[in-house]
Amino acid sequence: MSQTSHGIGGLSYDAKKRPWPAEFNVFLALVILVGAFELIGRVFLGDSFLFNTRDNVDAIFNEQRLQIIILQVSIVGIIAIGVTQVIICGGIDLSSGSIVGATAMIAMSFAQVATVNGNPNPKAMFIDYGWTDLPVIVPLLVAIGCGLIAGLINGALIAYTRIPPFIATLGMMVTARGIAKWWSKGQPISFPTDSFAAIGKGLMPVIIFISLAILFQLILSYTRYGKHCYAIGSNEDAARMSGIKIANHKVLVYVIAGILASIAAVVLSSKNLTAQAGMGVMYELDAIAMAVIGGVSLSGGRGSIIGTVIGSLIFGVIISGFTFLRLDAYYQEMVKGVIIVGAVVLDQWRQRRRAIGA
């Protein structure tokens, strides 16, 4: 952009002095992190984190590790997309992990086969009704319906009773987990149809994650919905005075978050070929962490899906890096906590510095 297109009323503006986009800093953090693991690996293990070191494989990078990293984060990443827009809008969603559990159970029970190796499927919930071998669209619609209802309840509670989002979604978190356990009395639900199993096969989760990320980045940047998300998160009173229908918007935001959680549930249960009541525990916190690491401000109004995607990669690199360094899984959890708090502290610090600079 040229200099003249910015200056209004005779003021000049130097576009070169524009601050970096926040996403750039997050990306930088990702690069540094990968570099650190690479360095530690070379020095202490004599192995490379990023590059291929096996002679019998013809590749520059350690493709296997990279695939694992992105596969690991793509399912929670789908949730994080929904959580990102909720946080930008000034809210929080603690229910997504439980929605994953409940949706996985319910959707899977509509995706089961009638016979396994010639014998009746012992796990089929609706075999008595003949609801087996249904076309894949049925469990998909059931799943989206689950996410929609959960999101609708979240959104309506927050928009119309004006209770804090933290409380409303905490309630949904506990309730949805209860539903997940009650649905099959705690039994896992297994043996899905081939077409359902295909949804989470191979790199499909990654493709779904990236497609949804692109779609929602476009929505946030180029639609009225996106603009209003940022407006409400940054000054709800101003948004109300400007004639934005806040309640409707909030309901829509939580419905979308719910649907994205249910899509994650389908992908997860399809990938694992089974649904269990404990699925998705703590996913809500991982998703929030990805968003926060990716530069989404918990006070609302700032952040992007691109940031969250990079944040999710940082998340994946940390987990994978710890495995690479052969550290216990316990440490991963501890470090995760430190990183989440660190990211929020960094965000606060950035805000303060910006306020002084202005």
Added chain:
Amino acid sequence: MSDIVLKTENLTKHYGGVHALQEANFELRKGEHVAIMGDNGAGKSTFVRQITGVEQRTDGKIWFDGKEVNFAGPIEAREAGIETVFQNLALADDLDVPSNLFLGREKVLFNLGPFSILDRKAMRRATEAALIRTAVKIPNLSSTIRHMSGGQRQCVAIARTATFASKLIIMDEPTAALGVQETAQVENIIRTLKENGEPLILISHNMRQVFDLVDRIVVFRRGRIVANLRKQDTDGNDIVAYITGAKTGQAELQAA
């Protein structure tokens, strides 16, 4: 009658037992700039809140643009053509200038309900035109409000009202928190509005500013209009006398 933009008759507002506004009769003509002055608690802001529909009046009638009106809320008043610059600004800090100008009334390329695609170029062009029209100086339209000084913020808020107010602009102490230079900038915008013939109600404590900018001064005291004077018929001492009650107006004499 046709050149009267706003008229109130016996406008009254009681908060419980407090008579915040009593029988205010007010008129504003096309292209006219009127200042409302008075001590704290004199009823200035109460008066504005009744006109803009932020609160519902206890009694009285309001005509706007030739019709009697009953605004249920500020959004209705805005749709009718009354724009208000609020003391607390009502801008979204994390959005850039065009987004704030068009907040809640975005231009769209394709209408897809909430997912309508925004026409960012058109909004940007319209913003540039609006800022030039109001002589607002903003170095960078793409930077967020958060990065701007108090004066720049106020200018954006005023440019927004000036862009959309077809009929009446109300400013509630627009320069209260601003420095000297920033105040001058806001005052320049008000002069530009005057040249463009846009009617304005200005609430201000600043005597110099009022005498610089407006045609007529209305003084409120204890919920009543005690003076309604053309600028050339009065001076600062006179106005202060009305504000403090040393000199009483017609309305108060009648009530006594």
